[in-house]
Amino acid sequence: AQTVTQSQPEMSVQEAETVTLSCTYDTSENNYYLFWYKQPPSRQMILVIRQEAYKQQNATENRFSVNFQKAAKSFSLKISDSQLGDTAMYFCAFMKLEGAQKLVFGQGTRLTINP
């Protein structure tokens, strides 16, 4: 079974700073997908970024980028120029190939951006 671990329960940074959220996972699969979702106080889960394990290039999406280290089974999220609207719970999630859309989530990191 796959497991996803987010070792930082809470983080807090000042607006405009850069912050990195950590995620490690355990799997015996070679091909899979990794995601970062954010869940603001409204509770709506929103996709931030996704990474295919077979792609060596790290995914980027505007101010959001990942550092995917397949051998180390690490998948961190970097948020540049953080904004107040980035305040949310962030979840790292794993989906194996042919996993019928089953996401395995980490416990989440509560990120607060301070003015």
Next chain:
Amino acid sequence: KAGVTQTPRYLIKTRGQQVTLSCSPISGHRSVSWYQQTPGQGLQFLFEYFSETQRNKGNFPGRFSGRQFSNSRSEMNVSTLELGDSALYLCASSWWGRDGETQYFGPGTRLLVL
């Protein structure tokens, strides 16, 4: 295009009752997945439906069931409610439910069991 909608948004029930939650996927999406979110257990996969068939099921007791209709709308049912069933229930949809396909989540239904 309208997003995933879930009804009702809030629900209060008592132990022993049953409840039905509804999810309408994004137009054109055929795969619907359900997740339970609690402070203690985090986010856990319940089941996934595609073309009215359950393709995958999480590790939940048989009291949790679901179905999907021909228009891709889905319902989940919890019978004989227990206090521990209090949670946020999230529904997510995707086009075909293919490998790695992005899931789009609804706002959730918050269920409180008294």
